[in-house]
Amino acid sequence: MIDPATFAPAILTIDLGEIVANWRQLRDRGGAAECAGVVKANAYGLGAHKVVPALYSAGCRTFFVAVLDEAIRLRAMVPEARIVALGGLPPGSEPVFARHGIVPVLNHLGEIGRWQAFCRARHAALPAAVHIDTGMNRLGLGPDELDRLADDHGLLAGFDLQFFMTHLACGDDPGPMSAEQNARFRAALARLPAAKASFANSAGVLLGPDHHFDLMRPGCALYGINPISGQPNPMRQVIRLDARLLQVRNVDSTMTVGYGATHRVRAAGKIATIAVGYADGYLRSLSSRGNVFFDGVPAAVVGRVSMDLITVDVSHLPDHLLQPGRLVELIGPNRQADTVAEEAGTIGYEILTQLSARYHRVYVDPETVSSPKQ
Numbered sequence: 001m002i003d004p005a006t007f008a009p010a011i012l013t014i015d016l017g018e019i020v021a022n023w024r025q026l027r028d029r030g031g032a033a034e035c036a037g038v039v040k041a042n043a044y045g046l047g048a049h050k051v052v053p054a055l056y057s058a059g060c061r062t063f064f065v066a067v068l069d070e071a072i073r074l075r076a077m078v079p080e081a082r083i084v085a086l087g088g089l090p091p092g093s094e095p096v097f098a099r100h101g102i103v104p105v106l107n108h109l110g111e112i113g114r115w116q117a118f119c120r121a122r123h124a125a126l127p128a129a130v131h132i133d134t135g136m137n138r139l140g141l142g143p144d145e146l147d148r149l150a151d152d153h154g155l156l157a158g159f160d161l162q163f164f165m166t167h168l169a170c171g172d173d174p175g176p177m178s179a180e181q182n183a184r185f186r187a188a189l190a191r192l193p194a195a196k197a198s199f200a201n202s203a204g205v206l207l208g209p210d211h212h213f214d215l216m217r218p219g220c221a222l223y224g225i226n227p228i229s230g231q232p233n234p235m236r237q238v239i240r241l242d243a244r245l246l247q248v249r250n251v252d253s254t255m256t257v258g259y260g261a262t263h264r265v266r267a268a269g270k271i272a273t274i275a276v277g278y279a280d281g282y283l284r285s286l287s288s289r290g291n292v293f294f295d296g297v298p299a300a301v302v303g304r305v306s307m308d309l310i311t312v313d314v315s316h317l318p319d320h321l322l323q324p325g326r327l328v329e330l331i332g333p334n335r336q337a338d339t340v341a342e343e344a345g346t347i348g349y350e351i352l353t354q355l356s357a358r359y360h361r362v363y364v365d366p367e368t369v370s371s372p373k374q
């Protein structure tokens, strides 16, 4: 049988062992704090059906997703795990949360009231978490709602309060905002009934023990994204993206390359066409930006990124590196996802979550000794 990778235009390799290694590093930094895994958006685009069981095998017992639909999918993968949905409790969804054993994050008093009423009607103290806003002004109880909760702890009666949480606005920048939010969170907790607390995203875990509280919620760091920009990245790289060289052509001055004729050739040279495009999540904003790598040798992307193709100036490369059908590194040891993000004017999170389903995906299992190298 022919390996389906043989003709795949582009191959995305995801190393589950490195994801597990990143989780272990974060867990160890947290000491006694529990280390969850944030796996919303299909585990940041890398495939929750593979990432979640791998993390569970490593000992991860709490998983965060954004929405109920993601939570229900996860339930089948990890029947015993705690699954928390960050996006709140849509009106009428209460029985669905209960049926699948999903923990809702209650983001305002209306949601708290509905969960309480539902639990009372069911005569069951079902689990939920409560989100206190300390500076995002996005989700969570604002200052006025916090006052009402602090004045009437009875609002929290009748359900199983698993933890209070808040979320950092500027975790990735070493300025004072994270410490301010930390102080606001501690002040809020002091006015509320005793319960566990969850504060840190990936950046919060790296910021140190003051920020760990009881339950840490790292996402991006699991997947190799640098949590604190401008500092060396302590996380291991997880993905590799290679695409095939389809064709090489000779060009000369006065010619242009690609849609819009945005790249004008200045001298005799060679242009290589590579099988990746914006339909794959190789963003159009990467037009004429950054390098791809031929056995470690850089070559500049020139002209517009099209739907299925990019073009690269390979004038300086010897013919033995330019065999049609060979794979070219787009993301990997020479060009990390964070670098691609910078070149595209975005963040690593967006690069990962846009990786399309069209890539042929190869998962390297934690146990696999020799990785299936292309």
Ligand SMILES: *Cc1c(COP(=O)(O)O)cnc(C)c1O
Binding pocket: 038, 040, 086, 167, 200, 201, 202, 203, 217, 218, 219, 220, 221
């Ligand atoms: C996405 C998310 C996280 C994980 O953040 P990272 O920066 O990816 O570590 C944690 N908490 C909440 C509320 C989130 O929405």
